[in-house]
Amino acid sequence: MNRAETGESKETGPLKILFIDPHSAFVTWGSGLVQEGCNWEIVRNDDQRVALELLRQTAFDAVIVGAISSFEREIGILKQVSQIKPKVARILLSPPLSSTKLAKALDVVHRTIFQGASIEEIIASVEQTVLVTRQLYRDKVVRSFGAFRQLPSSPSIYRELSNALSSERTNTRDIAIIVERDPALAVRIIRLVNSSYFGLNRTISSLTEALTLLGVRTVRGLALSGHLNAHYPDDSGWKLFSFDRMNQRALSVARLAQEIATPFAKNNPALKDQAFLAGLLLDVGMLMLAAEQGEGYLKVLRFAARKKQPLHLVERMAYGVTHAELGAYLLDMWNLSPQVVEAVMMHHNPEESVGQTFNALCAVHIADALLPTIDNELGVDLSATLSEEYIERMDVKAHMPTWKMAANAYRIRMRDSERSESA
Structure with a gap:
C-alpha cells in the first residue's frame, strides 16, 4: 500500500530510534548502519530509567533493546515500552534464543534481530516494523474503529489460557478445568475433534483427550474465535x-x-x-x-x-x-x-x-x-x-x-x- 492509497502525507525526515543498551554492550552499534547510508537518527542510552523517561517525553518511531544474558530483564523493559508508548515499534536485539524464549519474546516484541544479522536484514526488519505500526495506528483507522458501537471485549478465558501456557507446571487437565468453565467452548472442541476434519474412526467424548489431540495453543485460538462468534x-x-x-x-x-x-x-x-x-x-x-x-x-x-x-x-x-x-x-x-x-x-x-x-x-x-x-x-x-x-x-x-x-x-x-x- 502506498501513501496515495492511505490519503496520508509521506513521512519526512529520518527514522528516530531509541536504542536501550542496559549492559553497555553495543556502544558502537549503528555505526555500520550510518556508513551504509541508513537514514536513521539513533539515540542510545544505557540507563533504563532515563531511557524510559526520554521515551515519555520524545517521539520515537521504534525502540530497540539490546539483550546479552538477562533475557527477562530486557523483555520487561519492552513490556514497559508497550505500556508507555503502545504505538512505537518494539524490537529485541539478542543472541539466538531458545524456542521457549523466542515464543515468549514474540508475545511482546514486533521483531527480533539476532546478533550477526547483516546490515540489510537489520534495515529491512526495522523499517518493516515501523511501516506496520504506522499503518495500524494511522488516524483514519483509529477514528473509524472508534465509531463502532458494540465492540467485543477481550475474552477472559483467553487470558487464563495464556497464563496457563506460560507456566511450566500446567498440564492438560489444568487446561481442561479452565475450558470447562466455558461450556460453549467445550462443546465446540468436542465437535471439532469428531468432525470430518480429523476423520477419526472413533468418537471422542473426553475433553482432556480432545485437548491432547488439538493442542492447547489451538484451543486458545478457538476460545477467541468462539468469543467472536457469540458477539x-x-x-x-x-x-x-x-x-x-x-x-x-x-x-x-x-x-x-x-x-x-x-x-x-x-x-x-x-x-x-x-x-x-x-x-x-x-x-x-x-x-x-x-x-x-x-x-x-x-x-x-x-x-x-x-x-x-x-x-x-x-x-x-x-x-x-x-x-x-x-x-x-x-x-x-x-x-x-x-x-x-x-x-x-x-x-x-x-x-x-x-x-x-x-x-x-x-x-x-x-x-x-x-x-x-x-x-x-x-x-x-x-x-x-x-x-x-x-x-x-x-x-x-x-x-x-x-x-x-x-x-x-x-x-x-x-x-x-x-x-x-x-x-
Whole structure:
C-alpha cells in the first residue's frame, strides 16, 4: 500500500530510534548502519530509567533493546515500552534464543534481530516494523474503529489460557478445568475433534483427550474465535453471506496456514501457533463491518461486484480503511502477538511488506488465496488474491504444488462438511 492509497502525507525526515543498551554492550552499534547510508537518527542510552523517561517525553518511531544474558530483564523493559508508548515499534536485539524464549519474546516484541544479522536484514526488519505500526495506528483507522458501537471485549478465558501456557507446571487437565468453565467452548472442541476434519474412526467424548489431540495453543485460538462468534451471531440480520460459514472457512484457512508454516517452524515453534491464530481471525473486520454497517456495507459489496474490484480496495474508497486494518486494530487492542496482528492487517497486500523471512503473514496469505471463498449471492471473492510478486520474493514458489494439493484436501473437507449440515 502506498501513501496515495492511505490519503496520508509521506513521512519526512529520518527514522528516530531509541536504542536501550542496559549492559553497555553495543556502544558502537549503528555505526555500520550510518556508513551504509541508513537514514536513521539513533539515540542510545544505557540507563533504563532515563531511557524510559526520554521515551515519555520524545517521539520515537521504534525502540530497540539490546539483550546479552538477562533475557527477562530486557523483555520487561519492552513490556514497559508497550505500556508507555503502545504505538512505537518494539524490537529485541539478542543472541539466538531458545524456542521457549523466542515464543515468549514474540508475545511482546514486533521483531527480533539476532546478533550477526547483516546490515540489510537489520534495515529491512526495522523499517518493516515501523511501516506496520504506522499503518495500524494511522488516524483514519483509529477514528473509524472508534465509531463502532458494540465492540467485543477481550475474552477472559483467553487470558487464563495464556497464563496457563506460560507456566511450566500446567498440564492438560489444568487446561481442561479452565475450558470447562466455558461450556460453549467445550462443546465446540468436542465437535471439532469428531468432525470430518480429523476423520477419526472413533468418537471422542473426553475433553482432556480432545485437548491432547488439538493442542492447547489451538484451543486458545478457538476460545477467541468462539468469543467472536457469540458477539456476531448468524441471526444478526445480515443476509449476504453466512457468518457461520465464514467461521467454518476460517478454521480451514487456519489449519492450512499452520500446515504451510510447519516446515519453516523448526527454529521458531511459535510460527505455527501464529499462523493458526491469524488464519482463524483473518476476517474479523469483515464481521464487524457487516454487523454494524449493514446496508452501507452491502452497497460496498455490490459496487465491488459490479466493478469487479477487490473488496479491500473498495472498502478503502468508501471508508478510508479496510476490514483487514479494522480487524488488526481490534486484535492489537486485545494484546495478541504483533506477528498475528501484522498477518491479519497485510494478508491482502503482503507485497507491501519488507524482508524475505517466512512468517505468519506468508502462511495465511497463501492459505487464504488457495481456498475457495464463501458463497454469496453477489459472487464477490472475499478471499485474498495470490501475490505472485510476493511468492517470488519469499522464495517459496517451489512449495506451491504441495500447498495446492493440501488446499484441495481442505476444499473437499469443506464441501463434505457443508453437505452433512444440509442433509
